[in-house]
Amino acid sequence: MSVLTSVFIIDPPDRLDPPTDTSLALMRESINRGHRVFFCTLADLRLENSEPRARVQAVKFIPGKELFETESSVDFALGASDILYMRKDPPVNEVYLHATYLLDRLPARVLQVNPSRALRNHCEKLIPCHFPDLMPETVVTRNPNVLAAFLEKAGRMVVKPLEDCSGHGVITLTRDEPKPLARFSESTGDGERYVQGQMFLPQIAEGDKRVLLLGGEILGWIRRIPASGDFRSNVNAGGTCAACELTEGDRAICGRIGRWLVREGIHLAGVDIVGEKILEVNITSPSCLREMNELTGARLECRILDYLEALRPH
Missing domain, CATH: 3.40.50.20 (Rossmann fold)
Structure with a gap:
C-alpha cells in the first residue's frame, strides 16, 4: 500500500x-x-x-x-x-x-x-430520538417552566446542555429542590439556550456501559462507574473504568444503532447504555479506547x- x-x-x-x-x-x-x-x-x-x-x-x-x-x-x-x-x-x-x-x-x-x-446534522444527545423506545423519558426546551413541570412529573431528573461533553454542565434535581426555576434558568441561560431534561435512571449508580462501534459493529466496551457522591460516569468527571460483559440486550441495542450509523456514514461512535436505555451516541470524539486496551490487553487502534x-x- x-x-x-x-x-x-x-x-x-x-x-x-x-x-x-x-x-x-x-x-x-x-x-x-x-x-x-x-x-x-x-x-x-x-x-x-x-x-x-x-x-x-x-x-x-x-x-x-x-x-x-x-x-x-x-x-x-x-x-x-x-x-x-x-x-x-x-x-x-x-x-x-x-x-x-x-x-x-x-x-x-x-x-x-x-x-x-453527520457531525453537523446529528446532536449526540438527540441521536437516541431515532430510537424512542430506547430513550429515557425526555424533554428538550429552553423554557424553565417546562423543565419545572417535567421535574414535578418525574420526581428526579437530569439536565444536560446539548452542545457539551464529559459531564460538563450536567446537573440532577429532585422534586423537593427549593428553587428549581433558578437552577433551570441558570442551565438555559435565562431561556437563551436549549437543554435536555431527562428522567433520572437509578441504574446509573452502577455506572453505564460505553460501547465503541466501528463500521456499525461492536469494537470494544467498558463499564464507567461514577465517583463517590456523583452520578456522572464520565472519566473526565472522575468516573473509573472496569471490565464488564455485554448482555444479549446490549448487543441488540448496538445492532440497531449500528445499522443506523452505517446508513448515516458514521464510522466510529461510542454508545452509552444504562439498563435497557441509551443516553447518547458520541460521534464527535469517541473515547475510552485506551481504557479498553488497558483492561483487556487489546489494541483496538489496530482494528480501526x-x-x-x-x-x-x-
Whole structure:
C-alpha cells in the first residue's frame, strides 16, 4: 500500500490528557504503519477559493513520552490528505459548525472520520430520538417552566446542555429542590439556550456501559462507574473504568444503532447504555479506547486502522 497522509483536527495539545487520549493512540498506530501524520486545530482551518486548507504540524513521538513533539507549521491543502479525523471535542458551538461547512468542500477521495455532514446534522444527545423506545423519558426546551413541570412529573431528573461533553454542565434535581426555576434558568441561560431534561435512571449508580462501534459493529466496551457522591460516569468527571460483559440486550441495542450509523456514514461512535436505555451516541470524539486496551490487553487502534485502510478509496 502506498504511504497514506492522515490529518487530525484536535484540541490544542496542551488540553489533551495523553495517557487516555484516543487520538494519540490512532496517531501512533498510523505512524507505525508508515503514514504521514499531521495535526491542526480549528483555528488553523480556512477556506481559500473553495479549497479547504490549514496550517498543519507534523506529528513525531519521542520514546518514553505520551504526547507528540510539535514542529513548525506548514500550509497544507486538506484535499491532499487520505484520511481526515475530525476529533475536536465539544462544545459543538458556532465555530465548530462553521468548520463543518469548510470540511464539506473536501473531495470525496478524502475519508472523513467522522463526516462533516453527520457531525453537523446529528446532536449526540438527540441521536437516541431515532430510537424512542430506547430513550429515557425526555424533554428538550429552553423554557424553565417546562423543565419545572417535567421535574414535578418525574420526581428526579437530569439536565444536560446539548452542545457539551464529559459531564460538563450536567446537573440532577429532585422534586423537593427549593428553587428549581433558578437552577433551570441558570442551565438555559435565562431561556437563551436549549437543554435536555431527562428522567433520572437509578441504574446509573452502577455506572453505564460505553460501547465503541466501528463500521456499525461492536469494537470494544467498558463499564464507567461514577465517583463517590456523583452520578456522572464520565472519566473526565472522575468516573473509573472496569471490565464488564455485554448482555444479549446490549448487543441488540448496538445492532440497531449500528445499522443506523452505517446508513448515516458514521464510522466510529461510542454508545452509552444504562439498563435497557441509551443516553447518547458520541460521534464527535469517541473515547475510552485506551481504557479498553488497558483492561483487556487489546489494541483496538489496530482494528480501526485496518478498517480505514480497507475502506479508503484507491
